[in-house]
Amino acid sequence: MPQRTASAPPDIRRADSTAAHVAQWYVPDxxxxxxxxxxxxxxxxxxxWPAGILSFSAYLSTGFDTALTYVQTADAGAHRAFTAGxxxxxxxxxxxxxxxxxxVLDPGAPAPASFxxxxxDVDGPDPQQRVVASIAGALEQAPAxxxxxxxxxxxxxxxxGSRVLNYAEWTTDEAHVAFLDGATRAATLRATHDTPGVRPIGFKRFHLLHGLTA
Known part of the structure; x- marks a missing residue:
């Protein structure tokens, strides 16, 4: 299947994506x-690309120590077969x-520039769902x-069943930095620490360097 370069980030919520495949690598600089x-x-x-692969996106952390790839597929098996080569x-x-x-907190926002x-790390499917519900509740209950x-x-x-990943889209790095000192951030931390079987690994900010879509 031919692919094309995408200047915009992937459509994370596209209806035909049934799996996301994420790799993170340490880089020295x-x-x-x-x-x-x-x-x-x-x-x-x-x-x-074989049928079933929808997009490939490549990001570098703002601290320049982590490279991340995010691949969307409609068929997880297609990803395994393709990347083997x-x-x-x-x-x-x-x-x-x-x-x-x-x-989606701001559906009318421009394309995100910070991710x-x-x-x-979680102890199975039940903590997976409970921590998502807790963090999502803290975000949704925050004042407009x-x-x-x-x-x-x-x-x-x-x-x-061992991981939860939150891929958050932001307008700018500065907006996220400001969020870290706010009440909503404190509420999400409480939600995480109050959920048994959940251990935060941490977060990183990324910028998109390359994007391809089917």
């Missing part, structure tokens, strides 16, 4: 991260997730305008 993601994107661009970050082992719940990925710049929060559950 900005140059190494840029080069690793460029090489990965070139491999994905040069190799015809790729090398480096392009074919890196991934954690398979499915989008479980999305909260915050927060991860949680309590977190300006947050466009959406997209909660993913890993297929093996």
């Amino acid at each position: 900005r140059q190494a991260g840029v080069e690793a993601l460029k090489t990965a994107a070139e491999q994905w661009r040069a190799t015809p 790729l090398s480096g970050l392009a074919g890196a082992a991934t954690v398979q997730y499915a989008l479980h719940r999305a909260i 915050v990925v927060a991860s949680f 305008g309590a977190h300006p710049g947050m466009i959406s929060a997209n909660f993913h559950l890993s297929a093996d």
Whole structure:
């Protein structure tokens, strides 16, 4: 299947996506991260996609220490078969997730420029769902305008029941930095720590460097 370069980030909530495959790699500095993601994107661009692969996105953390790839598929098996022939970050082992719940706070916002990925280690499917419900509740119960710049929060559950990932879209890095000192952030932290069987791994801010869509 031919693919095209996308200037915008992926449509995280697209209806035909049934799985998201996420890889995170440590990189020593900005140059190494840029080069690793460029090489990965070139491999994905040069190799015809099988049916079932929908998008490939590559991000570098604002601290220049983590490269992340996010692949959407309509067929998880197609991803495994395709990446078996790729090398480096392009074919890196991934954690398979499915989008479980999305909260869109500003549907009229421009395309996001900052992406915050927060991860949680959990003890199975029940804590997965409970921590998402708790954090989502804290966001939805916050007063209007309590977190300006947050466009959406997209909660993913890993297929093996061991992880939760929140892919949040923001207008700017600065908007997220301001959020960290606010009441809503404190409420989400309480929700996380009050949920048994959940251990926060942390978060990082990312910028999109490459995007491809089917």
